[in-house]
Amino acid sequence: MRLASILFFSLLTLSNCTGIAQSSNKRGVITGADQTEKYVPYLKGKRIALVANQSSIIGKKSSVDSLLSLGVTIVKVFGPEHGFRGNASNGAVVSDEKDAKTGLPIISLYGKNQKPTKEQLADIDLMVFDIQDVGCRYYTNINTLEYVMEACAENNKELLILDRPNPNAYVVDGPVMTEDKYKSAIGIHYTPMTHGMTIGEFAHYLNGEGYLKEPCKIKVIKVANYDHTTPYDLPINPSPNLNTQQAVVLFPSLCMFEGTAINEGRGTYMPFTILGAPALKGKYSFSYKPVSIPGMSERPNQKDSVCYGLDLRGYDISPLRKSRQLNLAWVIELYNAYPDKANFFQQERANGVSPFDLRIGTDQLRKQIIAGMSEADIRKSWEPGLQKFKAIRAKYLLYPD
Numbered sequence: 001m002r003l004a005s006i007l008f009f010s011l012l013t014l015s016n017c018t019g020i021a022q023s024s025n026k027r028g029v030i031t032g033a034d035q036t037e038k039y040v041p042y043l044k045g046k047r048i049a050l051v052a053n054q055s056s057i058i059g060k061k062s063s064v065d066s067l068l069s070l071g072v073t074i075v076k077v078f079g080p081e082h083g084f085r086g087n088a089s090n091g092a093v094v095s096d097e098k099d100a101k102t103g104l105p106i107i108s109l110y111g112k113n114q115k116p117t118k119e120q121l122a123d124i125d126l127m128v129f130d131i132q133d134v135g136c137r138y139y140t141n142i143n144t145l146e147y148v149m150e151a152c153a154e155n156n157k158e159l160l161i162l163d164r165p166n167p168n169a170y171v172v173d174g175p176v177m178t179e180d181k182y183k184s185a186i187g188i189h190y191t192p193m194t195h196g197m198t199i200g201e202f203a204h205y206l207n208g209e210g211y212l213k214e215p216c217k218i219k220v221i222k223v224a225n226y227d228h229t230t231p232y233d234l235p236i237n238p239s240p241n242l243n244t245q246q247a248v249v250l251f252p253s254l255c256m257f258e259g260t261a262i263n264e265g266r267g268t269y270m271p272f273t274i275l276g277a278p279a280l281k282g283k284y285s286f287s288y289k290p291v292s293i294p295g296m297s298e299r300p301n302q303k304d305s306v307c308y309g310l311d312l313r314g315y316d317i318s319p320l321r322k323s324r325q326l327n328l329a330w331v332i333e334l335y336n337a338y339p340d341k342a343n344f345f346q347q348e349r350a351n352g353v354s355p356f357d358l359r360i361g362t363d364q365l366r367k368q369i370i371a372g373m374s375e376a377d378i379r380k381s382w383e384p385g386l387q388k389f390k391a392i393r394a395k396y397l398l399y400p401d
Contacts, residue, residue: 029232032162032200032221033058033130036070039160039221043072046125049116051078051109051148055132055164055238063130063162064102075124076105078116080131080144110140115147121155129161132238133199135168136252137177138186138359145199146188146206149216158217163200163398167248169228172196172393173326174252176385177361181351184358192382192389193326193360194252196228197396204396220398227400231321240296241265247272249317253327259356261344262334263290263307267300275334276309277302283337286311309334328375335369345370 032039036058050056050064058066068074077084077099084099084106097106107113107120121127129148133141152159174193177183189195189211197205200220207215226232237243242251247265254272257264261279265271267290274288281287287308290300310330320327338344345366348354357363368378 028225029165029230030224031164032223033063033164035221035224036066039162039219040067040070040072042160042219043067043126043128046073047123048072048074049076049078049121049124049127050074051080051127051129051131051144053080053084053131055234055236056130056162057236060235064099064104068102074102074104076107076120078107078109078120078148080109080141109144109147114144116151118151118155121151121157124157127152127157127159129159129199129203130164131199132164132234132236133166133202134238134242134248134251135166135171135194135196136255137189137191137193137195137361138255139251140186141199142195142202143185143188145203146211149203149206149218150212153212153214153216156217158219159203161200161203161218161220163198163220163223165223165226165230165232166196166198166228167232167234167245168194168252169196169198169399170321171252171324171326172386172390173324173382175360175362175365175382176389178385179362181353182358182361186358187361190389192386193256195389195393196401197393198223198398201396201398204398205393208396209392222398228397229321229401241271243269243271244273246313246315246317249320250312250315250327253320253330254312256326256331256356256359257334258301259346259354259359260331260334261301261338261340261346262309263300263302265290266297267291267293267303269293269296270313271296273313273315274309274311275330276307277334277338278305278307279339280308280334280337281306282308284308284310325379328378332369332375341370 052063056063064074064077099106131141149159171194172192176192177187177190203218206212233245234248242248251272254264257275262275262277265274268288276288287306289306290302291304292298335344346355356366
């Protein structure tokens with residue numbers, strides 16, 4: 001069933017109006033949240049719940065704090081992975097709590113309760129989703145989006161999305177996940193590794209492609225002065241281990257190392273900008289030691305061991321933007337350099353799926369690397385799935401490519 005025939009869709013048009021604050025990006029990008037004049041009047045007089053974290057800001061101030069100061073009645077906040085204030089480690093179960101600053105109840109959506117319950121939605125009139133995403137299937141904010149949309153649809157609650165730029169929207173690349181056995185907490189959608197959509201666009205994709213039993217009634221406050229090729233420096237870290245713009249841009253390529261023997265910088269203050277393992281000593285001169293860092297990574301791969309490998313902190317990202325591709329060469333290079341190839345990829349779990357395959361969404365890339373297939377031939381194998389996905393994706397875009 002097509003989106004146009006089933007979805008209550010109200011897309012507010014762009015204007016030259018300004019909100020509380022504008023983005024400092026050179027092209028004058030203005031996030032949906034910053035265009036307060038477009039949605040605050042709509043929120044007034046309603047009981048509001050927010051899905052928010054530390055990236056949810058209006059100007060330089062928390063969206064929750066800002067909207068409260070503008071007279072919006074917020075009754076509760078739902079927090080995704082890393083929690084509302086963004087201080088929980090990756091994968092850590094986050095408990096419900098009361099926000100020390102506002103006194104609002106904070107309900108965790110990462111752990112046992114991934115989806116708002118009927119009881120939790122009973123005392124609200126409208127849900128607001130304001131989370132910065134980075135455009136990867138394995139970045140869990142889009143999972144949270146689906147669960148929230150599903151709950152709103154089931155309980156006849158409208159969802160207002162304050163859209164934000166996707167800093168990796170220029171790249172749609174990688175294998176498309178097609179089998180249910182690869183679904184997990186780090187991937188539940190049949191997309192490539194990078195999908196090239198904003199949260200607002202992804203919401204329309206979820207509605208239109210039948211991910212929900214019934215469509216969610218949504219409104220999207222679009223980003224102004226933006227297209228998918230617009231460079232966008234995030235004003236705040238989207239999660240503890242994406243603490244630099246370099247890490248945000250390299251994350252789609254480096255996160256595939258999770259599930260291998262290679263440490264990807266977790267356990268350092270340089271996550272997703274360095275790569276290494278003890279077994280690469282003598283092959284690379286750059287070295288570092290991952291340790292436990294509370295709030296970032298308590299149990300990093302290769303913890304307390306000196307790792308040798310690649311320092312990508314100064315890597316020129318312009319070739320990635322120009323190619324509009326993930327960097328596949330690094331994982332091939334480090335696999336070829338690794339002396340114990342039988343243990344480069346972590347062992348399969350009880351369900352027969354390896355951690356690496358869960359991130360990639362298929363076992364084919366692992367098998368292709370082991371077989372020594374060239375990067376060109378690997379990429380060629382992705383093309384049928386990518387072309388099919390791009391045709392589907394095009395139906396839901398709110399911004400030019």
